[in-house]
Amino acid sequence: MTARHASSALEALLVDDKFDGDVYPAEPMARHTMYRIGGPARFYVQVASVGALARLIDVCDLMDVPWVVVGRGSNLLVADEGFPGVVVTLGRDFRTCRFDEEVGRFCVGAGVPLSSVVQEAFRRSLAGLEFCVGTPGTVGGALRMNAGSRDEWIGERVASVTTFSPSKGLARRAGDEIAWAYRSSSFLPDEVVVECELSVEPADPFFIRGKMEASLARRKKTQPLTDPSCGSVFRNPTGDSAGSLVERAGLRGTRCGGAQVSEVHANFIVNTGDATARDVKDLIELVQAKVNETYGIELQPEVRFLGFA
Ligand SMILES: Cc1cc2nc3c(=O)[nH]c(=O)nc-3n(C[C@H](O)[C@H](O)[C@H](O)COP(=O)(O)OP(=O)(O)OC[C@H]3O[C@@H](n4cnc5c(N)ncnc54)[C@H](O)[C@@H]3O)c2cc1C
Numbered sequence: 001m002t003a004r005h006a007s008s009a010l011e012a013l014l015v016d017d018k019f020d021g022d023v024y025p026a027e028p029m030a031r032h033t034m035y036r037i038g039g040p041a042r043f044y045v046q047v048a049s050v051g052a053l054a055r056l057i058d059v060c061d062l063m064d065v066p067w068v069v070v071g072r073g074s075n076l077l078v079a080d081e082g083f084p085g086v087v088v089t090l091g092r093d094f095r096t097c098r099f100d101e102e103v104g105r106f107c108v109g110a111g112v113p114l115s116s117v118v119q120e121a122f123r124r125s126l127a128g129l130e131f132c133v134g135t136p137g138t139v140g141g142a143l144r145m146n147a148g149s150r151d152e153w154i155g156e157r158v159a160s161v162t163t164f165s166p167s168k169g170l171a172r173r174a175g176d177e178i179a180w181a182y183r184s185s186s187f188l189p190d191e192v193v194v195e196c197e198l199s200v201e202p203a204d205p206f207f208i209r210g211k212m213e214a215s216l217a218r219r220k221k222t223q224p225l226t227d228p229s230c231g232s233v234f235r236n237p238t239g240d241s242a243g244s245l246v247e248r249a250g251l252r253g254t255r256c257g258g259a260q261v262s263e264v265h266a267n268f269i270v271n272t273g274d275a276t277a278r279d280v281k282d283l284i285e286l287v288q289a290k291v292n293e294t295y296g297i298e299l300q301p302e303v304r305f306l307g308f309a
Pocket of ligand 1: 034068069070071072073074075076090110134135136137138139140141142143144145146147148149183191192193194225229230231232304
C-alpha cells in the first residue's frame with residue numbers, strides 16, 4: 001500500500017458525513033502537548049463515538065498506518081518531525097461523567113479531564129481522588145500512566161475499566177484484573193481505555209478540602225508550574241528520588257537550547273520558550289549520562305515519546 005493510497009483512505013473520512021469525528025490533516029502537535037512542542041501529525045482525529053474509533057482504527061490497520069491515542073499531551077514529547085501516522089483523541093461520547101449513588105462509583109469517559117472528576121467528587125463530599133488534584137490530563141491518560149503521588153495512584157480507585165482494541169473490540173474488566181505498577185499499567189499497546197468506574201467514599205468536606213489544598217500548596221512551592229513541561233521526566237529509581245539525583249549531579253539549571261533542567265524542581269525539564277523536541281531529548285540524554293557516570297544509576301524516562309526513530 002503506498003503512502004498516497006493510505007492518505008486517500010484517511011482523507012475520505014474527512015469528507016464522509018457519516019464519520020462521527022473530525023479529521024485534521026498535518027495538525028501541529030505543539031497545539032496538543034503541554035510542552036507546546038511537536039511537529040505535525042499526518043492526521044489528527046477526534047472521534048466522537050466508539051463506532052468512529054473502531055472505524056478509524058480499522059482504516060489505519062488496513063492501510064498499515066500507525067495510530068496512537070492521546071489525552072491532553074501532558075506526558076508527551078512529540079518529535080520535531082511530527083508523527084507519520086494518526087493521532088486519535090476522544091471526543092463527545094467519551095466525555096461523560098455520572099455518579100452512581102447505589103454503588104458509590106463515578107462512571108467516567110476516558111476523555112474527561114481528571115480535574116473535572118476531582119472537582120465533582122469534592123462538590124459531592126466524596127473522598128478518594130484528592131491526590132489527583134493538580135495532575136493535568138484525561139482519565140484515559142491517567143489510567144494508562146497509573147497517575148498518582150508517591151503514596152496513592154489511580155489504579156487503586158478503578159473498580160472496572162472498559163477498553164477497545166482491534167482484536168477484542170469492547171471489553172470490560174474489573175480493576176484488579178489490571179496490573180497497576182509505579183507509573184505504568186498492563187494495558188496492551190493497542191488497547192484504548194474508553195471508560196472506567198472509580199470508587200469513592202463519603203467524607204467530611206473539610207477533610208477533602210484540606211487534603212486538596214495541602215497538595216496544591218506543595219505543588220505550587222516545589223514545581224515550576226508557569227513554564228510548559230511534562231511534569232516529572234524520570235521515574236524515581238527504587239529507594240531514591242530522580243530529582244535529588246539530578247540535583248546532586250550538579251545539573252539543576254543545565255540547558256540544551258531552549259530546554260532547561262528546572263531551577264525549581266530538578267526532575268522537571270521545562271520549555272523556556274523556544275525549545276525543540278531535539279533540545280528536550282538531548283537534555284534528557286545528557287542528564288541520564290551524567291547521573292549514570294556519577295551514581296551508576298540509569299534513569300528511566302516517565303515521559304512518553306512519539307515520532308522519534
Ligand atoms: C505540571 C504537570 C504536573 C504533573 N503531575 C503529575 C503527578 O502528580 N502525577 C502523575 O502521575 N503525573 C503527573 N503529570 C504527568 C501527566 O499529567 C500524567 O501522566 C497524565 O495522567 C497524562 O494524561 P494525558 O491525558 O495528558 O495523557 P497523554 O500525555 O496524552 O498520554 C500519556 C500516555 O497515555 C496514553 N493514553 C492517553 N489516553 C489514552 C487512552 N484513552 N487509552 C489508552 N492510552 C492512552 C498515550 O498514548 C501515552 O502513552 C504531570 C504533568 C504536568 C505537565
